[in-house]
Amino acid sequence: MAHAVPYTLFRSGTSKGPLFLRKALEAVPKSANGLLVRGVDRLEHIAATLVGSGHPYGVDGLGGGRSSTNKSIIVSGSTVEGSDVDCLFVQSRINTFGVDGSHGDCGNMVASVGAFAIEKGLVMPAVPSTRVRVRSLNTGTRYEIKVQTKGLPGPGGVVGGVPRVQYSGDQVIAGVDGTGSPVVVTAKGMAGTLGRGILPTGNASDLVSVSSGRKVRVSCVDFSRPMVLVACDDLGLTGSETKLELDADTGLMDLAEEVRREAAMKMGMGNVEGMTSPKIACVSPGAGGANINTRYFTDPSQWDLHYALAMTACQCLGAASLIDGTVASEIASGLPTDSLSPADGDHEVIVSHPSGSSQVKIVAENGELVAASYVRTVRKIAEGSAFYPLE
Template identity: 40%
Template sequence: MTGPEEVRCTLMRGGTSKGAYFLAGDLPSDPAARDDLLLRVMGSPDPRQIDGLGGGHPLTSKVAVVSGSDDPGADVDYLFLQVAVDRPEVTDRQNCGNILAGVGPFAVERGLVPAGDTETSVRIRMLNTGERAVATFPTPGGRVDHTGTAGISGVPGTAAPVVIEFPQGAGPLLPTGNARDTVAGTEVTCVDNGMPVVLIPAAALGVTGYETPRDLEEDVALADRLREIRLAAGRLMGIGDVEGATVPKLTLLAPPRDGGAVTTRTFIPVRCHTSIGVLGAASVAAGLRVPGGVGEGIARLPGAGERTRVEHPTGFLEVDVRVDPGSDGIPAVVRRTAVVRTARKIFDGTVFPRSAATAPPPAQRPGGHHDSAAR
């Protein structure tokens, strides 16, 4: 570290999220000390995060910790940390595919991975889950170029494309073993293709699925139903007690309106996402292709080999997903998952955290580094 009150930091937009990226060696090795520092860096707990880098929303209060990997199958290790906005809590119980989009460029710019002459692929081990991803992005002349013509919904302007491919995971696509389960009196499909997600027909909860995130968040009766479903689904999916966790995510499904496969509203887990997470979208896209799932009769699936366009409140996210549906007792298996995202460096320099004397201690984190099935 450069000192107790200053830390080297890069602020990046990754996909539709924004976060602070750090080299692991620039942060305290003790998790409690690290979390205390990150709370002060982000300005938590405070609904506005007025005294730190956070933007007053879970999507802008994220952290990536990156280091060289000792795994022969990976170039770098990536630990995602969600910093709570209004409470003193830092958790590693889920992954983030949007922040993942910035990990490769960050690793090259910090000298962890050499750049290729035209493009670079970085093999990433996600420490939250132990799973892998490969991020490929342009590096003309051996330098990261954040500019480009790729656009993604929910982000103004364009930037360089980051193609992220996820190898087939070791866990089952359907954690409960069923295409449908009845949870808290509601038929759902529990799926995990990088993120534990519970798919729920919006109509089953008395909403259309086209409401704004704010309107859904203000629906108290809906919030109570969602909480009941999430707690029960967490146990059913083998995650355990998820009262203090951010997974599983809950995604409401409705027929598409803008030429996509399905319209979604995703809860993370209480706030309604203004778009959709990368890994959440990967799970939704795979879950729609499970025969007998709750997406049947709602989704309009594209043809074989075409990307699945998942509509969300601010546009859409396209996922190239190939699912072997299985048969005769053979479970469904995902053969390929890839997405195109963008990332952009906002600043690189030194961040000066709030004084430790004025910051409340961090809350007990729910679980250790590898305690969760969240992805």
């Protein structure tokens, strides 16, 4: 027996996954066969099951067997002032069943929440665009998502009726073929998600010891997500390597994972074995007009380099590039990085990566980094019912 769960599958930025209404998951009957007893929140368990967590190819679900495609979001109307909807991001594990509760938000997937909320009637659309205010239940970050919406031609060609989400457009993003309608995402309240400030160790850079006996200089930065930044040189890289090359370099992946774990201890995160947070990225001088270049690891323990760049990571890299003394700021070019308190205003940072480059606007107020915005495209791929096994 199985229970039908309505879903909508989105390609959102450079990620992909189903979005569910919370009430749809709550309607799944409680199982009597023990499937739910795995130390995972019930709704997250259901979402992980439906994407096919626990198999390297995700063959038994909607996922794709990669970090970027084993994602889902649970959405509900919000009762909190200043928010239209609440969302819970679920990062399902791949080789073993479960959910990585350390992950935090997904800056790519959150872009699809706007379109989903409009289509499900949680937010009334307007013309020519609709603002959807989102509260993350993972981190408390507030997102404002600007979705292009338009009326449809009626009798005689007159445009009217209830506006609908516009998916087509001329916007291009690196790592995705074709074009789409621009979705503008603005994030606020994501500085210091660990509660230890943007620099959780209290330093712009630190040294971590690795098993070879040498020390590696890192910057631990927490803006949108906790990250460990290291110069490509210190990992024996040029910064021009492809995903295929780096995924095959198990020695590099082991070293990156060792650096990540040691840095996490300095950040007060404890033993992060089996967790994907904090993330780690190596940086080098920007290419093709970019301010900085990166190779971002979604999970070095799984030998997985991101083929492009997570947008939470792009925000963190952008912030780090503006803070004097970090590994990123010393490598970045064309940015005001002469102070621990960046000049007030909007600072655009361009980050190059294996698929091209991504842009993020970092906002500073009263000498503090307080917000970020970026542009994504989303595409509705499919919708219907996914079937949750009851026995």
